[in-house]
Amino acid sequence: MTDRSNRTRREWLAVCGGTAAGLAGLAGCMSSDDDPETDNGDEDDETDETANGESTETASGSWPMDRFTADNQMVADDRSGPDGPLEERWTVEVEDVTLSAPVVDHGLIFVADETPTLHAVDLASGEIEWTFEAELPPRAPSNPQWDPTTPAVTDDAVYFLTDKLYAIDPDEGEELWSIELGSLYAGDIRVFDGIVYVNNDGELYAINSDDEDIIWEDEASGTEDIAIGEDGTLFVIRRTNNESDYEALAFDVFENESLMTYSPAGNVRSGFSLMVQDKTIYIHDPTSVTAIDAETGNSETVAEFEKTEETHPVNTAPPSIANGVVYSGGTYNYPAVYATELDTGEEPDEWESGDIENGPNGLQPFVSEDSLYIWRDPGYVHLDALDPDTGDQQWTTHTTDHIDLLDGIVEGYALLENAVVFTYNAGVGDAISALEAE
Secondary structure, three states: OEEEEOOOOOOEEEEEOOEEEEHHHOOOOOOOOOOOOOOOOOOOOOOOEOOOOOEOOOOOOOEOOOOOOOOOOOEEOOOOOOOOOEEEEEEEEEOOOOEOOOEEEOOEEEEEEOOOEEEEEEOOOOOEEEEEEEOOOOOOOOOOOOOOOOOEEOOOOEEEEOOEEEEEOOOOOOEEEEEEOOOOOOEEEEEEOOEEEEEEOOEEEEEEOOOOEEEEEEEOOOEEEEEEOOOOOEEEEEEEOOOOEEEEEEEEOOOOEEEEEEOOOOOOOOOOOOEEEOOEEEEEEOOEEEEEEOOOOOEEEEEEOOOOOOOOOOOOOOOEEEOOEEEEEOOEOOEOEEEEEOOOOOOOOOOOHHHOOEEOOOOOOEEEOOOEEEEEOOOOOEEEEEOOOOOOEEEEEEOOOOOOOOOOEEEEEEEOOOOEEEEEEOOOOEEEEEEEEO
């Protein structure tokens, strides 16, 4: 049994000027200059529908899945991001639940928690529009501890993962259909060309959203991330050898074929996430960015990071690539982002890495038509907009200075044309916040 309701099963707190109240009965936090009726600037775009049902990238109010697009590229060269610095539009602090990263469309923010509940939050006000509560299976613990899976949203449905994949009406919060999968743990959802690709705790599925049917399934234990190629190929990265190594895999879900397996020489404690571009898989290893040919399994190093007594490279998010330049996150005592030309393997002549604040940067950079966005510092709480050609700082914002929760980490984000939405996990509580230009 499922239930659409106006309340969650845990207590949500909206924090406005020191006053706490249940979120369902209170508008989201807004600065004193805000008008609750003001258009948010991100929900009324003219959007076209692609063949896969996704909103086109020109929709400035859309962030359809965990890493923006199914290939995890994190690039939108046809739209700008917000002007900064930024200030709080509203913030909601949450007790006793863990929030997923946000996705955005239809003027709504969609986040999941582990209870398991899917929440639709108004982008302009922070008010709860609807919640969808799915019952835990009988074998599940009463207080689940796993992280929730980030939903995905298209023009027609919000996809929500528990032990089932649910398709939910994005405007009304009603169940459209669901498919039993079986796992109780976290995973990944990507949507491409009408196919919903799911990692459900290492169980892999391709589901035709029109027929509401599983068309392919396989298993890859230890799966950490998935991405979809331009021809619908499913790419997987998983941890192996007691998490001291990794493999990259490729599957043709239409022909039921395993296309490629890559494992690095020696033990490489990496393999957390991947990005795919032009039939090449990109992974950020501890001391390098590695490119893996998705057809042959051959690999090459496209960027290297020096290890010294003061600097200690670690594996981090995959790079983003725009205009032939690889942007990869730095770690402690490194510049927060590196730029490497794909053709030469060298830093661009115009790039001034010495002017960039130090890392760590554990979130994948996002590139718009005129800015490079990075999250840095412990907890990744500083958001910087840089010139993608030179690295010059355009603006910076401390994104959590209005949040009471301390010592947390930015879980995920959605960067829109006129707003930034992010979730923040501090262990003792979570928060979701929307920022806009000052």
